[in-house]
Amino acid sequence: xxxxxxxxxxxxALAEEFELDITLLTPEASFKDDLGLDSLDAVDMVIxxxxxxxxxxxxxxxxxxxxxxxxxxxxxxxxxxxxxA
Amino acid sequence: MSSQPKNRMPKKxxxxxxxxxxxxxxxxxxxxxxxxxxxxxxLLTIIVSPPVYLVLRLIGTHDSGQAVxxxxxxxxxxxxxxxxxxxxxxxxxxxxxxYPQSCIVVANHLSFFDAFCLGTLPMYNLVFAVRSWPFKIPxxxxxxxxxxxxxxxxxxxxxxxxxxxxxxxxxxxMIIFPEGTRSTNGELGxxxxxxxxxAMETGTPIVPVSISGTDRFLPKGKLWVKxxxxxxxxxxxxxxxxxxxxxxxxxxxMSKYVRDLIAxxxxxxxxxxxxxxxxxxxxxxQGE
Numbered sequence: 001x002x003x004x005x006x007x008x009x010x011x012x013a014l015a016e017e018f019e020l021d022i023t024l025l026t027p028e029a030s031f032k033d034d035l036g037l038d039s040l041d042a043v044d045m046v047i048x049x050x051x052x053x054x055x056x057x058x059x060x061x062x063x064x065x066x067x068x069x070x071x072x073x074x075x076x077x078x079x080x081x082x083x084x085a
Numbered sequence: 086m087s088s089q090p091k092n093r094m095p096k097k098x099x100x101x102x103x104x105x106x107x108x109x110x111x112x113x114x115x116x117x118x119x120x121x122x123x124x125x126x127x128l129l130t131i132i133v134s135p136p137v138y139l140v141l142r143l144i145g146t147h148d149s150g151q152a153v154x155x156x157x158x159x160x161x162x163x164x165x166x167x168x169x170x171x172x173x174x175x176x177x178x179x180x181x182x183x184y185p186q187s188c189i190v191v192a193n194h195l196s197f198f199d200a201f202c203l204g205t206l207p208m209y210n211l212v213f214a215v216r217s218w219p220f221k222i223p224x225x226x227x228x229x230x231x232x233x234x235x236x237x238x239x240x241x242x243x244x245x246x247x248x249x250x251x252x253x254x255x256x257x258x259m260i261i262f263p264e265g266t267r268s269t270n271g272e273l274g275x276x277x278x279x280x281x282x283x284a285m286e287t288g289t290p291i292v293p294v295s296i297s298g299t300d301r302f303l304p305k306g307k308l309w310v311k312x313x314x315x316x317x318x319x320x321x322x323x324x325x326x327x328x329x330x331x332x333x334x335x336x337x338x339m340s341k342y343v344r345d346l347i348a349x350x351x352x353x354x355x356x357x358x359x360x361x362x363x364x365x366x367x368x369x370x371q372g373e
Contacts, residue, residue, distance in 0.1 A: 040277070044334060
């Protein structure tokens with residue numbers, strides 16, 4: 001899966017689960033200010049991503065620091081590369 | 086020389102303007118009557134609160150919070166009676182016996198007066214989860230504090246969950262507007278999932294309530310009310326146990342189910358019955 005496909009799959013999963021307009025899911029979009037996601041949504045997002053990509057995130061301290069889509073894409077791509085290595 | 090015919094606008098007569106004048110007078114009557122009644126109802130509630138509170142405490146059936154919540158419930162009933170004098174007010178629900186006292190009421194949010202519309206609920210031991218600003222309203226704040234309402238902006242989610250659980254254990258009805266704020270365009274917004282997580286964790290049923298028309302009656306940021314019909318639909322309770330098999334995201338599935346139910350029973354804000362005239366809107370030009 002290419003990085004672009006990974007990004008598209010992430011956007012589709014989040015748009016469906018959080019009932020978000022997919023056009024809002026841009027790299028610059030902030031979870032709180034632009035997408036209106038709260039702390040409870042952040043916990044659910046981890047579950048959605050784990051289920052969608054078969055990766056283990058759990059309570060990874062790196063995920064707590066992510067506040068926008070660009071950082072989330074980079075995190076998922078890194079996780080997938082770790083799995084492939 | 087032949088003179089060219091001029092395009093002249095037809096002269097408006099008094100008779101043409103009559104429907105608009107009648108609609109304006111109707112709105113004026115509605116505002117004067119409603120706000121006078123609203124102020125009198127509020128003053129009356131403030132005056133009778135202390136003796137009613139004492140009676141409820143002395144007969145021993147109510148603790149302090151319960152007594153205040155009962156007074157607020159009477160106030161809500163009074164508001165529903167008042168508003169029905171000025172606009173068509175419709176409420177539908179199943180048999181009141183079908184609704185448990187300990188439940189989570191989830192409603193869409195269109196206007197400041199939505200909370201008052203919930204005076205139609207068959208439950209009376211109501212606790213609202215609201216943001217900070219309603220606690221600052223003169224007269225309301227002290228009642229809200231004494232009724233143990235939850236200020237969601239002043240607590241973490243974990244605190245909210247613990248305090249809401251405590252109130253549900255005491256057979257109170259939690260009222261939550263899952264959109265978090267009033268809609269500015271009459272459309273149903275995205276639901277936050279806290280109410281549904283609370284329902285799943287405590288096994289408490291959710292009672293969805295669909296509110297229609299209050300956004301046209303009093304839009305967000307306005308004071309001038311419009312005589313627009315209001316409809317409240319109190320839907321049957323949804324049991325969280327039926328969603329448990331959806332796993333760790335069961336609360337989200339329940340949230341989507343309840344949101345769909347509310348959306349199905351909401352009248353779009355753009356619809357307007359024939360006797361509803363909006364003076365602020367420009368008439369649509371009929372051709373060039």
